[in-house]
Amino acid sequence: MECHVCGKPASKEIILEGARVWVCGDCAKYGRVVSAPKKIIVKSDALPRQEIVLVQDFGKIVRNAREKTGFERKELAEKIFVREHELAKIEAGELAPEEKVARKLEHALGIKLFETVEAGKGKPEKKKAGGLTLGDVVELKKE
Ligand SMILES: [Zn+2]
Secondary structure, eight states: OOOTTTTTTTEEEEEEEEOOOOETTTTGGSSSHHHHHOOOOOOSSSSSEEEEEEOOHHHHHHHHHHHHTTTOOHHHHHHTEEEHHHHHHTTTTTSSSOOHHHHHHHHHOOOOOOOEEEOOOSOOOOOOSSOOOOOHHHHHHOO
């Protein structure tokens, strides 16, 4: 394609006197460029980032499901290859199971122990606007 103005190889499309014409770089100044090459920027964080987290009351869920299925704690522990006291701690909510253990529990008991949350929202904060109240301080001391 040749420049509409001077005949050199055209590289840009401009609006010149109301018409779209192709011109070279030098002649582009006579009009308004309409088709400058656009870079498409794909932001990697365009989608909300999600992460998979263990549900907060995993212990209760495991315990309830185990009791419903009729497994003894020892039986279940053997089935998923963990020590009985470890399973007891998991059921008490004192120990967060490793992912592979949690997956086995899910499979053995037919439960869901993971949930998908938006990144950064997995651990709800206790902070309130306006700083700590007396109630919060007492709560912190108990923990
Ligand atoms: Zn030209």
